[in-house]
Amino acid sequence: MSNELLFLLATLAIVFYIWQRRAFSFWQSRGVKFIRPVTLLGCTREFLTGRVPFFEQIQKFHETPGCEKEPFVGVYLAYRPALVIRDLELIKTVMVKKFQYFNNRVLRTDPHHDALGHNNLFFARSPTWKELRNKISPVFTSGKIKQMYPHMVKIGKNLEDSADRLGSGSNVQIKDLCARFTTDLIATIAFGLEANALQLPKSEFYHHNKAIFAVSLSRAIDFAIIFMLPALASLARVKLFSKDTTKFIRSSINFVLAERERTGIKRNDLIDILLAWRKEAAANPEKNHQTNDLDYLVAQAAVFQTAGFETSSSTMTLTLYELALQEELQDRLRQEIADFFGEEDHVSYERIQEMPYLSQVVNETLRMYPIVGYAERECSQPAEGEKFTLSPHSNMELPHGMSVYVSTLAIQRDPQYWPEPEKFDPDRFAPENRHNINMDAYMPFGVGPRNCIGMRLGLLQSKLGLVHLLRKHRVHTCDQTPKTIEWAPGSPVVASKDDIVLRLEKVSG
Template sequence: MSNELLLLLATLSIVFYIWQRRVFAFWKRHGVNYIRPVPLLGCTREFLTARVPFFEQIRKFHEAPGFENAPFVGVFMAYRPALVIRDLDLVKTVMIKKFQYFNNRVLQTDPHNDALGFNNLFFARSPEWRELRTKISPAFTTGKIKQMYPLMVKIGKNLEDSAERLGSGSNVQVKDLCARFTTDLIATIAFGLEANALQNAKSEFFYHNKAIFAVTLGRAIDFAIIFMLPALATLARVKLFSKETTKFIRTSINYVLTERERTGQKRNDLVDILLAFKREAAANPEKSQKALDLDYLVAQAAIFQTAGYETSSSTMTLALYELARREDLQERLRQEISDFFGDEDHVSYERIQEMPYLSQVVNETLRKYPIVGYVERECSQPAEGERFTLEPFHNMELPHGTSIYMSTLAIHRDPKYWPEPKEFDPERFNPANRDKLNMDAYMPFGVGPRNCIGMRLGLLQSKLGLVHLLRNHRVHTCDQTVKEIEWAATSPVLASKNEIVLRLEKV
């Protein structure tokens, strides 16, 4: 090796060393307690080496020894300083009271090469997200959901039929069954399509929904950049959906939009709202013309397909897992289902909302297993006027663009707020115990103006699925049932590393 090359490498090494020392001294310079980083990987070594999923890495920051009484903890996402907030009052300040400083998410994809990822409501940035949310919200009102409900019941009956076909005494991969149910539900209520995932083992809709969360090495790198290093999204050309999935979603939604325009049919669903976007854009050429772009419309549909499929199916799966381990609780829920519906063929919308123990079971499932596992926001400091500081805990003014994280998983399992947090106990949510709960420590759907827009629909999907499965069936543990759930390290949401298998018994 030539002397010149050696000198260049030595110089670059020294420059990198000095740069990294300066970067990693950020929280120390500001007098904020922080977790000591390691070279290159910062504080995220376990996540970047695929030992733990991202939400678990955030939980470990929250629970780091020595910070038990700290309101927040400084960390480094690789080379980027970030703050993990532990204090509930500060969480409320960031998410609600001072939301004007935190109305963007940290997560980003490539704005130039990922139209489906960048333009949807979940990833949209201020001010576009607010306009989008205002326009999409009507699809998720109680009135609209009630209109959709008969379609949902039809899919619920298909779920019962599927359980029937599996046969009493069979060992069932529960997530697969629940995910087929939510795939069919989202397809019909959002797009007016029949996915037939419950009837057809090779349903295209189901295949592509699964593909979104089946993480390969390439997808794992994409997700790592989206979660942790969004500034590199354009350089790395990261995409939320794979090329194959993008093509399928684009083709499917384009077909539905075209047919709906051709026939003039109205279903009061998400597609009708997207077509209204398009008509409004055409009628107001002086305003933003994004809604005339097919990918902009498809982006909104794609994120609801993704979120609606995964969150509700995981909630159902984990509820059934806990109920199989506690058959006394399962029998209590089955008794309530019997008391409310008896031999009726139709499970009415009003009646399902009135079931107290069903609500307790779902709420406790989401307490123990908040499906996303964390909440994040980006600090947006104004060019002029009052700027956000960490008062009353610290006088530091957060730099513009600082990432803020909150671990819902850690907060939901903190014995300070939830006694015996590892226990699955629906009685926590009994109305008689309401005064014992700190509901600020319960945030399965996020909190504040950017919480989950589909919360009502997600809860209803999970409740309806549990009612239809448990009306005529019980679930039991079997020799294939995992004793404890280990998280899948490459999953972007809470998911078991091993299949959750339960024995299905016809009653």
């Protein structure tokens, strides 16, 4: 090697060393307790080397030994400083009381080439987000969901039939069954379409839904950029949906919009709202309406499908897994189901919400397995006026653009809030024990004005699936059932690494 080259390399190494020292001094210089970073990977070595999913990395930050008493902990996502907040009061301040400083999420997709990802409610940024949220919220009122309930019950009965077809005594990949159910359900209530995922092994809807959350190396890289390195989203041109899935969603929604316009049929669903936006835009062409853009409408439909299908099917799957491990709890739930069904072939919209043990069971599943795993917000400091500080803990002003994370998974498994946190115990949520629970330490649907818009629907569809499946069937563990749940490392949401296989048996009588 020539002397010049050696000199150049040595100079580069020194420059890099000085730059890194400065980058990694961010938290120390502000007197914030921080997790020691390593070269190139920061504090995210386990995530960036594919050993743990992102939500578990955030959980590990929260649970770092020595930080138990800290209200917040500084971390470096590679070289980007970020803050993990641990104190429940501070979490409320960020998510609710001072929401005006935190109304955006951190994650991004490519704003120029990913119209479906970038423009949807989950990814949208203020002020577009606020406008979208106000316009979409009416779809989720209790009245609207009630109108949709008969369509939902029909899918619930299809689930019972599918379980019958699988046959008593068969070992079943339970996530597959539940995901087919939620695919059909979202397709019917959001778009008025029959996806037929429960009937057709090769349902196109199901195929594309699965592809969104499929764990593969290239998707894992996409998700790493979306969640952790959003500044690269544009450069790397990451998209939420693949080309195929985008084409499919676009053509399905286009078809539904055209059909509705042609027939004039109203169903009080998302499609009606999207059509109303389009009409409004057409009537006022002088305004610069995004709603004239078909992709803007399709993006809203796409997020329903994405957010509504995986979360609820995982909730159902993990509930069934826990109930197979503790069959006495399953029997108790089945008894309640029998009482509430009576002679009918379904439970009414009002009655299903009144089933006390069912609620306890689902609440406990979402405590142990908050499917999204964490919440995140980006700090927006105003150019002028009062800035957000970490008071009363510190006078430090959070820099504009700083990412803030809350590990819902860690908090919901923290023994100071939840005794024996690894035990699945629905009785924690029994009315007589409610006074023992700190509900601030329970946030499976997030917190504040940017929480889950589909909470009511998510709970309802998970419960509906469970009552129809467990009414005439029992789930048992079998030799293929995982003994414990380990997380799938490349998954963007809480999901088991191993397939959850349970033995399905028809209940006699």
